[in-house]
Amino acid sequence: MTPPPASPVRSARLEERRRRWRDPTLALRLALVAAFAMVPLVPSFQAMDLALKIALFATLVASYDVVIGYTGIVSFGHAMFFGFGAYAVALALGRFGAPDYGHLALGFAAGILVSAAVAVAIGTFSLRVKALFFAMITLAFAEFALILAVQWSQVTGGEDGLSPTLPGVFAVTYAGRVLGVAVTGRLVTYYAVLAACVALFLVMRRFVQSPLGRTLQAIRDNELRAEALGFRTFVFQILASSFGSVVASVLGGCYALWVRYVNPESTLGIPIMLDVLLMVIIGGIGTLYGGIIGAAFLLTARTLLPDLRGLGAALFPGSEIFQRLADRWLLYFGVLFILVVFFFPKGVLGTVRERLARRGAPGEV
Amino acid sequence: MTDLLEVEDVHTYIGQHHILQGVSLRIRPDAVTVLLGRNGAGKTTTMRTIMGVLHPRRGAVRFDGRPIHALPPFAVARLGIGYVPEGQGIFATLTVEENLRVATLADSAESRERLRRIVELFPDLDRFRHARAGTLSGGQKQMLSIARAFVNPTRLLLIDEPSKGLAPIVVEHLVEALRAMKRHSTVVLVEQNFAMASALADEYYLIDDGRTVHAGAMAALVADHALKRKYLGL
Amino acid sequence: MSRRAPLLVTLVAFLLPLLWIEPRTYLTLTVAGLAMGMLIFLVASGLTLIFGLMDVLNFAHGALFSWGAYAGFTAAVLLNQRWGWAAAPSVAANVSLLVIALAAAAAVTVGLGILVERVIVRPVYGQHLFQILITLGATIVLEELIRIVWGPNDQVVPVPATFQGSWDIADIVVLKIPVLAIVLGAAVYAGMLGLLNRTRVGLIVRAGVENNEMVQVMGHNIYRYFTGVFAAGSALAGAGGLMWALFSQSVRPAMGGEQLIFAFIVVIIGGLGSVTGSLVGALLVGLSYNYVAFLVPKAAIGVTMGLMVLILLFRPAGLYGAAR
Numbered sequence: 001m002t003p004p005p006a007s008p009v010r011s012a013r014l015e016e017r018r019r020r021w022r023d024p025t026l027a028l029r030l031a032l033v034a035a036f037a038m039v040p041l042v043p044s045f046q047a048m049d050l051a052l053k054i055a056l057f058a059t060l061v062a063s064y065d066v067v068i069g070y071t072g073i074v075s076f077g078h079a080m081f082f083g084f085g086a087y088a089v090a091l092a093l094g095r096f097g098a099p100d101y102g103h104l105a106l107g108f109a110a111g112i113l114v115s116a117a118v119a120v121a122i123g124t125f126s127l128r129v130k131a132l133f134f135a136m137i138t139l140a141f142a143e144f145a146l147i148l149a150v151q152w153s154q155v156t157g158g159e160d161g162l163s164p165t166l167p168g169v170f171a172v173t174y175a176g177r178v179l180g181v182a183v184t185g186r187l188v189t190y191y192a193v194l195a196a197c198v199a200l201f202l203v204m205r206r207f208v209q210s211p212l213g214r215t216l217q218a219i220r221d222n223e224l225r226a227e228a229l230g231f232r233t234f235v236f237q238i239l240a241s242s243f244g245s246v247v248a249s250v251l252g253g254c255y256a257l258w259v260r261y262v263n264p265e266s267t268l269g270i271p272i273m274l275d276v277l278l279m280v281i282i283g284g285i286g287t288l289y290g291g292i293i294g295a296a297f298l299l300t301a302r303t304l305l306p307d308l309r310g311l312g313a314a315l316f317p318g319s320e321i322f323q324r325l326a327d328r329w330l331l332y333f334g335v336l337f338i339l340v341v342f343f344f345p346k347g348v349l350g351t352v353r354e355r356l357a358r359r360g361a362p363g364e365v
Numbered sequence: 366m367t368d369l370l371e372v373e374d375v376h377t378y379i380g381q382h383h384i385l386q387g388v389s390l391r392i393r394p395d396a397v398t399v400l401l402g403r404n405g406a407g408k409t410t411t412m413r414t415i416m417g418v419l420h421p422r423r424g425a426v427r428f429d430g431r432p433i434h435a436l437p438p439f440a441v442a443r444l445g446i447g448y449v450p451e452g453q454g455i456f457a458t459l460t461v462e463e464n465l466r467v468a469t470l471a472d473s474a475e476s477r478e479r480l481r482r483i484v485e486l487f488p489d490l491d492r493f494r495h496a497r498a499g500t501l502s503g504g505q506k507q508m509l510s511i512a513r514a515f516v517n518p519t520r521l522l523l524i525d526e527p528s529k530g531l532a533p534i535v536v537e538h539l540v541e542a543l544r545a546m547k548r549h550s551t552v553v554l555v556e557q558n559f560a561m562a563s564a565l566a567d568e569y570y571l572i573d574d575g576r577t578v579h580a581g582a583m584a585a586l587v588a589d590h591a592l593k594r595k596y597l598g599l
Numbered sequence: 600m601s602r603r604a605p606l607l608v609t610l611v612a613f614l615l616p617l618l619w620i621e622p623r624t625y626l627t628l629t630v631a632g633l634a635m636g637m638l639i640f641l642v643a644s645g646l647t648l649i650f651g652l653m654d655v656l657n658f659a660h661g662a663l664f665s666w667g668a669y670a671g672f673t674a675a676v677l678l679n680q681r682w683g684w685a686a687a688p689s690v691a692a693n694v695s696l697l698v699i700a701l702a703a704a705a706a707v708t709v710g711l712g713i714l715v716e717r718v719i720v721r722p723v724y725g726q727h728l729f730q731i732l733i734t735l736g737a738t739i740v741l742e743e744l745i746r747i748v749w750g751p752n753d754q755v756v757p758v759p760a761t762f763q764g765s766w767d768i769a770d771i772v773v774l775k776i777p778v779l780a781i782v783l784g785a786a787v788y789a790g791m792l793g794l795l796n797r798t799r800v801g802l803i804v805r806a807g808v809e810n811n812e813m814v815q816v817m818g819h820n821i822y823r824y825f826t827g828v829f830a831a832g833s834a835l836a837g838a839g840g841l842m843w844a845l846f847s848q849s850v851r852p853a854m855g856g857e858q859l860i861f862a863f864i865v866v867i868i869g870g871l872g873s874v875t876g877s878l879v880g881a882l883l884v885g886l887s888y889n890y891v892a893f894l895v896p897k898a899a900i901g902v903t904m905g906l907m908v909l910i911l912l913f914r915p916a917g918l919y920g921a922a923r
Contacts, residue, residue, distance in 0.1 A: 068728065074728055125908075125911055125912060125915060126915075130916075131727055132650060133867065133871060133916070133917075135731065136863045136866065136867055137867060137907075139860070139863060140867065141904075143860045144900065144901075144904045147900050151900075277732060281732060328743050328746060328747055330743050331744070333739060334736045334740035334743060335740055336736075337733070337739065338719065338736035338737065338740070341729050341733045342722065342723075342733075
């Protein structure tokens with residue numbers, strides 16, 4: 001007996017689900033996670049540090065992409081939420097006596113609540129205006145958060161920041177070897193944070209592919225039309241913005257756990273925001289996974305920079321002009337920014353996807 | 366008789382959305398042509414493509430035989446095409462007089478004469494010349510918008526839904542004014558109000574789903590109930 | 600709320616601190632506050648027109664502020680080294696130095712502004728996100744270039760002798776540079792209003808701020824106006840930068856970025872596209888900052904933010920902004 005014909009929406013969903021498991025890129029993604037998981041086997045702390053930072057920032061960029069790429073809201077406050085999470089965890093672990101898991105949970109929860117509340121507040125009275133206006137308002141808030149962190153030194157430690165101590169299993173100094181790798185608190189933290197990143201990534205993917213996520217994309221593409229179709233765009237935008245900020249906050253907490261040092265410059269300031277922007281542009285807006293490429297590229301380049309400079313100094317010894325030019329690496333950063341925006345506005349992943357789409361290849365990346 | 370405006374198989378995209386999927390029009394000079402169709406069929410997009418605000422990915426738009434689809438809007442305007450958009454597009458913070466001044470491209474005796482004739486047709490514009498345009502009534506705003514389009518020598522006038530939001534008696538006045546303008550310029554009209562369209566138009570084009578699906582003399586359409594029901598829900 | 604409300608608010612902000620500060624200090628603070636406000640106005644006025652007309656979030660404005668300061672500073676230093684026009688007590692020499700420095704600042708920033716608009720902004724016109732990113736990139740590049748050309752350290756600006764020091768009017772200390780800033784700011788405001796309201800160019804700009812698509816459809820090459828407004832805004836930012844350099848007697852590569860956030864807040868408070876709005880906003884910010892900095896130093900920046908939030912609650916589009 002033949003089954004009744006499925007409605008167009010249902011058949012689209014079934015088709016997508018089928019595609020997902022046969023997807024060649026699924027293997028790619030699993031391999032990626034496996035690669036990250038195996039990094040600790042390399043006996044270099046620098047490698048672990050770089051890998052985890054890439055994972056953290058890739059996820060942060062993805063959360064920013066949800067707001068900017070999928071919902072179409074231009075905001076400069078994202079780094080601020082990252083900072084909130086970092087400070088919340090750092091404070092919870094430092095200010096209430098000997099830290100334990102309860103404090104850790106409290107820190108994360110506090111960070112999430114504050115970020116969500118601030119995102120909703122800012123959204124409520126700013127999303128109704130022109131997009132540019134909103135962008136400026138978020139910038140003003142981010143600056144303010146930074147200044148607050150610096151000035152409120154009794155609580156936040158001012159410019160010197162906070163150095164939290166980690167609770168329980170995260171602080172273990174040595175507990176034997178597994179597969180030749182020393183099991184330390186660091187190792188545990190590594191896997192915990194990596195797991196968190198992967199989990200958050202999956203959550204974001206689910207979010208973006210859900211009906212809610214699709215509605216947001218519709219709003220991004222044509223707000224008037226979405227409103228005409230009956231969606232209260234405003235509410236959706238606030239939801240998306242809060243979601244993004246909550247994820248950023250959790251990541252901030254993870255950052256605090258790994259780096260064990262939180263100060264305004266490294267977690268709240270413009271540098272982080274610029275980094276995220278550059279990463280999302282290089283990787284590709286609206287691609288979620290683009291963040292991985294962007295983060296990998298930027299962070300690796302940064303780590304290798306001193307080595308490059310050393311190489312340059314060895315090649316051109318005593319050259320003063322070279323020194324001056326080399327010192328101004330930020331200049332090249334800026335030029336790179338501009339060039340990427342001009343020539344690769346879709347970012348690496350975006351351009352790749354577009355090429356594939358034109359050739360008619362199946363499956364999503 | 367050569368066409369004043371020719372739109373040939375135009376495909377226009379807004380972002381990724383394929384809005385116009387093959388619109389073709391031929392506009393005769395000195396006639397009023399109306400574009401009809403449901404909401405979202407692509408009528409306004411067609412107007413904006415002709416005006417140069419949007420550029421087609423495929424197809425061509427020719428005015429007096431010369432291609433204009435790659436020109437920016439101000440160049441299209443200077444060729445003698447006037448545009449009265451949906452929602453009037455008047456500058457609310459400027460006065461009525463200033464609105465008209467923005468429209469004036471060349472200060473000459475000719476343009477001043479034209480302005481005088483327009484004010485004759487729409488006496489309210491003179492009375493409220495120093496009022497901020499935002500304080501005018503809906504009908505007055507529409508008159509101002511049309512007047513602005515006529516300040517310069519206009520050979521082709523594109524008007525998008527002039528009767529929208531206006532009271533019936535105001536619409537009547539509008540129809541009279543447009544009838545008077547018919548004599549001075551070719552008009553392409555987008556209008557949902559079928560009565561108004563049939564009172565003014567000589568020819569029609571039916572646009573559905575971004576395509577031209579039917580065309581002909583207005584009188585024929587008025588009598589064709591099947592067609593009206595199918596595409597206009599009338 | 601009526602249109603007079605913003606002025607009432609300003610008046611209240613103006614007079615309220617008298618409750619806590621004694622009159623003489625109050626006057627000194629007021630002059631400082633007005634001066635600071637005027638300097639921010641110079642930057643914000645160009646910014647708000649650029650936003651209003653072109654829908655461009657111009658981050659590069661801060662860098663132009665810095666470049667104007669450095670250009671004027673270089674001119675001043677050269678003139679002072681050659682002919683001692685700053686150190687000399689001659690009013691003629693001092694004023695000439697100021698005028699030339701201002702001209703240098705304006706000329707350099709107009710040139711840079713045109714370059715930035717044509718090369719950086721115009722290609723991405725219409726795509727908000729990319730505009731923001733690209734002007735950010737341009738800012739970084741411009742700021743780094745300053746560091747390369749002039750070095751990364753703070754440098755002292757030679758203030759012409761006539762403008763140094765203060766007047767003593769009935770026991771009230773009134774510094775000279777702030778007064779100069781106020782006079783300059785007022786002149787610029789008057790000039791801008793005149794230009795906007797009485798000239799044809801100003802008319803088109805005002806119409807364009809409201810609806811730039813419509814202006815194009817009516818036959819005007821809006822791109823020329825874009826370049827013009829961008830260049831004028833840049834010149835104003837540059838002049839503001841130089842005045843700030845004189846005010847604080849130093850130049851630093853990052854000075855533009857620091858002032859830019861104030862300018863943004865003022866544009867938000869005043870409303871996009873309104874020159875009067877940016878004046879009122881700037882004066883509010885300048886005054887409130889100075890009064891509060893005197894009473895409760897740590898809360899100064901908070902007041903500016905608080906002011907912004909408060910105004911947005913009642914007027915989401917700014918004091919003089921149009922709801923869109």
